Amino acid sequence: SDKLQEVKDLLKSGKNFGDIAKSYSDDNDTKNAKGSLGIVDTTSSLSDTYGSDVASTALTLTAGQTSEAIKGTNGYYFLYCSSTDKEKIKKELKNVDANSPLITYDNYMVYEAFKTYKITYKDKATKEAIKKVIDENLKNRAEERK
Numbered sequence: 001s002d003k004l005q006e007v008k009d010l011l012k013s014g015k016n017f018g019d020i021a022k023s024y025s026d027d028n029d030t031k032n033a034k035g036s037l038g039i040v041d042t043t044s045s046l047s048d049t050y051g052s053d054v055a056s057t058a059l060t061l062t063a064g065q066t067s068e069a070i071k072g073t074n075g076y077y078f079l080y081c082s083s084t085d086k087e088k089i090k091k092e093l094k095n096v097d098a099n100s101p102l103i104t105y106d107n108y109m110v111y112e113a114f115k116t117y118k119i120t121y122k123d124k125a126t127k128e129a130i131k132k133v134i135d136e137n138l139k140n141r142a143e144e145r146k
Helices: 002-012 017-024 046-050 052-058 086-094 101-105 107-115 124-144
Strands: 070-072 075-077
Touching (some): 002 017, 052 070
């Protein structure tokens, strides 16, 4: 289509990927986050939303690389990899706030944001119940990521 060709040309011209995504994307979930999918790894459920080709391509990109057009669930997708530096990503996670586009895609980010609030519990049982749920989920996540 014309739109697809226009996006290809803009990407070739070196225009910022996020700006292109914000202007041209039909994906309402990522459009306002300038196309950001947050952190993608083997536990990300990209194939559920975008299709298996998009998911497998995401894991092959190197930092600074943009994919070709990939046919996915609802049309064509382009992926851009901003970083594969795990240490740098970990540092960025320490500065996550409630407006981070990462939060939408990763429950752990919700937890990270939750941790930044000062919460006072009037009831010890409630506090313990919430702590138990969080601890169990963090343990499961650590298992998944091994």
